[in-house]
Amino acid sequence: MANNPRELVFRTLLNAERNSSRPIDDLLSDTLAGSLLSIQEKRWTMEMVYGITRMKLQLDAFIEASFKGRYRKAQHAVKVLLRMGTFQLKFMHTADHAAINETVNLGKKVGQIKAIGLINAVLRQVQSSDLDMIVSAIDSEQRKLSVETSHPEWMLERWVSRYTQDDVVALCSHNNQSPQMWIRRNPLKVEQKAFEAYLDKAQIPYERSSILESFYQVENSGALLYTAEFRDGWFSYQNLAAGIVAYLIDPQPNEVVVDVCAAPGGKMAYISELSQGSTPIVACDASSSRLTKVKQAVERLDLKQISIKQLDAAVEVVPEGNKILLDVPCSGTGVLNRRPDARWKRQESDIESLAEIQTKILMNSWRSVLPGGILIYATCTLEPEENWELIDAIIEQLDSAEIEAIKDEKLKPYIDERGALATLPWKHEIDGMFAVKIRKNDESI
Numbered sequence: 001m002a003n004n005p006r007e008l009v010f011r012t013l014l015n016a017e018r019n020s021s022r023p024i025d026d027l028l029s030d031t032l033a034g035s036l037l038s039i040q041e042k043r044w045t046m047e048m049v050y051g052i053t054r055m056k057l058q059l060d061a062f063i064e065a066s067f068k069g070r071y072r073k074a075q076h077a078v079k080v081l082l083r084m085g086t087f088q089l090k091f092m093h094t095a096d097h098a099a100i101n102e103t104v105n106l107g108k109k110v111g112q113i114k115a116i117g118l119i120n121a122v123l124r125q126v127q128s129s130d131l132d133m134i135v136s137a138i139d140s141e142q143r144k145l146s147v148e149t150s151h152p153e154w155m156l157e158r159w160v161s162r163y164t165q166d167d168v169v170a171l172c173s174h175n176n177q178s179p180q181m182w183i184r185r186n187p188l189k190v191e192q193k194a195f196e197a198y199l200d201k202a203q204i205p206y207e208r209s210s211i212l213e214s215f216y217q218v219e220n221s222g223a224l225l226y227t228a229e230f231r232d233g234w235f236s237y238q239n240l241a242a243g244i245v246a247y248l249i250d251p252q253p254n255e256v257v258v259d260v261c262a263a264p265g266g267k268m269a270y271i272s273e274l275s276q277g278s279t280p281i282v283a284c285d286a287s288s289s290r291l292t293k294v295k296q297a298v299e300r301l302d303l304k305q306i307s308i309k310q311l312d313a314a315v316e317v318v319p320e321g322n323k324i325l326l327d328v329p330c331s332g333t334g335v336l337n338r339r340p341d342a343r344w345k346r347q348e349s350d351i352e353s354l355a356e357i358q359t360k361i362l363m364n365s366w367r368s369v370l371p372g373g374i375l376i377y378a379t380c381t382l383e384p385e386e387n388w389e390l391i392d393a394i395i396e397q398l399d400s401a402e403i404e405a406i407k408d409e410k411l412k413p414y415i416d417e418r419g420a421l422a423t424l425p426w427k428h429e430i431d432g433m434f435a436v437k438i439r440k441n442d443e444s445i
Contacts (some may be wrong), residue, residue, distance in 0.1 A: 003035070004109075005037060007110065008035055008037070010084065010106060010110055012031045012049050013049060013053075013080045013083070013084070016053070017079065017080060020345065023341060024049065024050070028046065046222070048084065051087055052083050052084065053341050053344075054343075055150045056150065057344075058147055058148070058149075058150040059082075059083045060083070061147045062126050062134060063079075063126065065126075065133075065134055068121075081119055082103075082122055084103055084106070085099055085100060088103070089126055089127055100120065104119060104123075131148065134147065142160075145160075149173075150172075151175070155343065155348075158348070171424075173426070174429075175337045175425070176337070180217055180429065180430075181221035182215055182216065182237070182239050182243075183221060183224065183236065183237055184214050184215050184266075184270060184273075185234070186233055186235055186236065187214060187273055187276070188301070189301070189302065190235075192213070195235070198229060202223070203220075204221070205218065205219040205220070211244065214270075215240050217240075225237075232300075239335075239431045240430045242431060242433065244411065244421060244423070244433070245435045246266075246325070247274065248406065249271050251272075251274055251323070252279060253279055255280075256279075256281075256320070256321045256370075257281045257321055258281075258320075258321035261313060261329065262294055262308075262327075263285040264290060264297065265293055265296075268283045269297050269298075269301055269303060277304030278305070280305045280307070281305060281306050282308075282321065283306060284308075284318065286313065291310055294308055295308060313365055314360040318368040320368045321373065322369075322370050322372075323376070324365055324375045326361060326365055326377045328357070328386075329357060330358070330381040331346055331350055331354055331386060332380055332381055333346075334380045334431055334433060337425070351383050351386060352385070354386060355386055355390055358386060358390055362375075363397065366398045366401065371400070371441070371442040372442035373440050374404065374437055374438060376435055376436070377391065377438065378421075378433065379434045379435075380431055382424075382432050387434040388436075391436055391438075400440050401441075402439045403418075403419070403438055404437045404438065405418070405419025405437075406437055407419070413428070420434060420437075421433060421436075422434050
């Protein structure tokens with residue numbers, strides 16, 4: 001089992017069907033942790049798992065068109081096998097006969113003997129079908145777009161109402177690609193020249209960011225995860241957009257920074273690295289298990305002056321700070337290519353309930369911003385109800401609050417007309433992030 005990539009893909013996806021509460025990232029990590037696969041095999045396994053998860057709606061459309069009976073009622077194991085075969089036929093470089101035969105053989109190995117004939121017949125019909133044929137049978141234009149892009153209709157309806165059709169298609173195309181990988185050099189551990197020499201020696205193609213010099217866009221980054229240099233804290237995986245949000249804090253030695261929703265700790269870590277470990281940081285989160293990841297990051301990166309506190313920022317007292325980062329829980333529609341299962345887990349009704357939580361966290365945390373200090377409210381969503389609409393609705397309720405436009409010249413391409421960070425995935429080729437800076441006026445002046 002541990003040496004067969006197809007079986008590992010099957011087990012991961014089956015677990016995802018049976019346990020929808022756990023992110024696919026966690027399920028895949030558990031699977032790979034117990035495997036004996038080569039780097040190349042792990043890469044193939046990840047491509048299959050993430051690709052099938054992203055394209056599930058379109059894969060199901062192909063399968064349903066060739067399935068005799070009610071596909072929706074099929075067993076989870078049969079659905080997973082059919083999606084695996086269809087994905088290889090339509091999206092991988094696997095030869096058609098190999099994609100079908102290997103899926104049939106896998107079905108036998110995993111105990112789906114009775115379904116082998118069905119799987120074989122469906123995949124052979126899928127082999128001869130194409131997307132135009134599938135889409136032409138759909139009456140609704142919105143449904144057509146949903147199948148073409150493998151995104152839920154409710155999400156597309158929202159985007160079509162705000163963006164052009166070309167932008168929506170570009171956004172969906174971005175979401176369906178494997179994410180570009182970024183790593184962040186830890187200046188507390190390694191200097192720039194030494195780090196770049198290390199990447200060169202490891203034959204890792206890279207491009208250093210012109211915005212934040214510690215960030216590198218890299219290829220073949222998966223191989224780096226298992227290196228001694230990663231374990232020793234030379235670098236971390238972090239998207240440039242997330243780094244920009246942390247960069248906005250601009251930590252100073254005489255300040256206290258509070259990261260209210262800190263887990264898993266990427267932004268907290270970068271803030272500490274920016275300050276050379278001189279700025280005290282309080283890292284908070286409601287989840288004890290997620291705070292474990294924060295502690296691991298602190299230890300691996302050898303970060304200084306970090307204290308960790310478990311609290312629910314919606315109701316409990318937040319520690320006071322000169323600068324407070326509020327990277328709130330959100331619908332995550334700006335990071336769908338990195339979180340391939342999020343598009344299927346979210347419902348439109350979640351946006352309203354999340355906005356209520358975000359409002360509570362913001363109002364509660366604002367009390368802990370010291371006079372003259374700032375709070376940075378941030379999300380990784382594109383939805384206005386969680387971004388400007390929420391800020392506009394609440395700003396008058398925040399004592400002595402004033403929105404302060406972000407004026408850093410090198411961030412200009414990412415700043416919207418009102419002075420907030422607003423990165424667009426299809427335009428900027430990084431995660432979709434929103435961040436607004438709110439200043440608490442010093443009433444003693």
